[in-house]
Amino acid sequence: MAIGYACLTIGVPGTELSRCTLKNASEVRLRELIIHNLTALEAMIDYNIKNNLMFFRISSDIIPFGSHPVNQLAWWKDYEDILYSIGRKIRESQMRVSMHPGQYTVLNSFDENVIENAVKDLLYHDRLLDSLGMDSKSKLVLHIGGVYGDKKKAGKEFVNNFKKLPNSIKNRLILENDDKNYTTQEVLEIAEQTKSPVVFDNLHNTLNPSLKSLDEMEWMIECGKTWRTEDGKQKIHCSQQGKGATPGSHSNTIWMNPFLEFYANVPAEADIMLEVKDKNLSAVKCRNTACYNANGMELEKEWAKYKYYVLSRSAALYSEIRQLLKDKKSPLAKEFYEKVETAMILSEDKGAEVNAAEHVWGYISKDSSTAEKNRFQKLISGYKNGDNSIVPVKKHLLKCAAIRKIDYLIESYYFYL
DNA sequence: TGACGTCAAGATCCG
DNA sequence: CGGATCTTGACGTCA
Numbered sequence: 488m489a490i491g492y493a494c495l496t497i498g499v500p501g502t503e504l505s506r507c508t509l510k511n512a513s514e515v516r517l518r519e520l521i522i523h524n525l526t527a528l529e530a531m532i533d534y535n536i537k538n539n540l541m542f543f544r545i546s547s548d549i550i551p552f553g554s555h556p557v558n559q560l561a562w563w564k565d566y567e568d569i570l571y572s573i574g575r576k577i578r579e580s581q582m583r584v585s586m587h588p589g590q591y592t593v594l595n596s597f598d599e600n601v602i603e604n605a606v607k608d609l610l611y612h613d614r615l616l617d618s619l620g621m622d623s624k625s626k627l628v629l630h631i632g633g634v635y636g637d638k639k640k641a642g643k644e645f646v647n648n649f650k651k652l653p654n655s656i657k658n659r660l661i662l663e664n665d666d667k668n669y670t671t672q673e674v675l676e677i678a679e680q681t682k683s684p685v686v687f688d689n690l691h692n693t694l695n696p697s698l699k700s701l702d703e704m705e706w707m708i709e710c711g712k713t714w715r716t717e718d719g720k721q722k723i724h725c726s727q728q729g730k731g732a733t734p735g736s737h738s739n740t741i742w743m744n745p746f747l748e749f750y751a752n753v754p755a756e757a758d759i760m761l762e763v764k765d766k767n768l769s770a771v772k773c774r775n776t777a778c779y780n781a782n783g784m785e786l787e788k789e790w791a792k793y794k795y796y797v798l799s800r801s802a803a804l805y806s807e808i809r810q811l812l813k814d815k816k817s818p819l820a821k822e823f824y825e826k827v828e829t830a831m832i833l834s835e836d837k838g839a840e841v842n843a844a845e846h847v848w849g850y851i852s853k854d855s856s857t858a859e860k861n862r863f864q865k866l867i868s869g870y871k872n873g874d875n876s877i878v879p880v881k882k883h884l885l886k887c888a889a890i891r892k893i894d895y896l897i898e899s900y901y902f903y904l
Numbered sequence: 905t906g907a908c909g910t911c912a913a914g915a916t917c918c919g
Numbered sequence: 920c921g922g923a924t925c926t927t928g929a930c931g932t933c934a
Contacts, residue, residue, distance in 0.1 A: 634932090
């Protein structure tokens with residue numbers, strides 16, 4: 488059982504991905520981007536190892552235009568060594584990685600060109616995993632695709648096109664229920680014909696329920712039966728509906744208590760991929776509360792990253808959590824994260840924001856230049872009287888912290904939440 | 905024709 | 920001119 492996150496790492500310098508538009512995709516630019524993104528990927532892998540996050544989805548954007556004719560580079564050869572050394576870290580740590588071509592990779596289209604592009608895109612993803620030296624337990628998640636007015640027929644088209652794929656892709660593909668078209672039940676029927684494992688997605692299953700009425704646990708068991716030894720552990724997607732957002736959009740964080748209820752029904756062996764905006768933050772939180780009760784030392788590490796964020800929401804909560812962590816013998820991971828989540832749902836409090844900003848500024852002010860001082864004062868008073876939001880204040884503080892290489896501040900979630 | 909989703913690039917605006 | 924903020928891009932389907 489591992490809990491993972493997708494594509495991006497928050498609050499870790501050096502993990503930012505870059506890209507370009509089609510018209511700027513020169514060979515030189517593409518090479519720069521590939522080097523940059525592989526370096527970022529390695530930083531994400533390092534972070535995962537250091538933080539014992541052993542399940543991870545690699546972003547499709549690592550190789551820009553990876554399946555587009557504008558990119559004619561033999562990147563898998565030119566960057567073989569970097570790819571291999573990243574892959575070695577993944578294997579030696581026994582991390583499981585996967586990829587997920589997006590909603591625009593449609594294998595069952597009635598348009599020949601779209602199918603052709605989908606196959607190219609699958610080849611790109613497969614090749615990246617191969618280049619890292621991953622085996623077929625490193626999966627490619629795919630949706631069935633469009634309906635085109637006749638779902639049965641479109642499902643058959645998917646199976647037909649699947650059969651034409653190279654074996655290495657067939658062995659990697661796993662099929663996921665989606666939020667609008669193909670239900671868990673329908674995906675299971677298609678997967679039976681392609682002999683593919685099925686990924687259960689809880690939010691999609693809620694938004695687009697099957698005809699047959701099974702509960703979440705029963706569907707997860709049904710999907711579990713499609714996973715063979717050579718596929719590795721069953722994979723499950725977990726996300727929560729963003730409050731006040733359009734149906735299907737992901738929440739800012741995985742709320743702990745609903746997650747724990749969901750987790751109780753997840754088959755013991757399954758790996759859970761979280762789809763959530765705060766990425767690694769939720770993965771750590773869910774791991775620390777669901778898989779085991781994190782000890783005081785681990786919570787102190789988390790607190791170091793959350794503290795200025797919490798302070799920026801509420802000084803009272805800040806004090807409460809500090810008090811909570813003083814008693815390190817009793818189990819308190821859930822209480823800790825419950826309070827952090829309380830901070831997240833508070834509405835903006837200008838007094839608290841100013842207090843936190845000034846607190847952070849305290850680490851910088853001692854050796855700050857006049858220009859830095861003036862800018863901080865200007866932005867803070869601008870925030871107080873409504874000329875600007877807190878965002879530029881935080882940006883300025885982060886910049887000052889980065890210049891001084893104050894890791895303790897740079898890694899604070901205060902700047903990223 | 906635009907919404908959908910993603911998130912950095914690119915463009916524009918502002919002092 | 921630098922920095923903040925707003926808009927575009929690239930993909931395919933569906934209303």
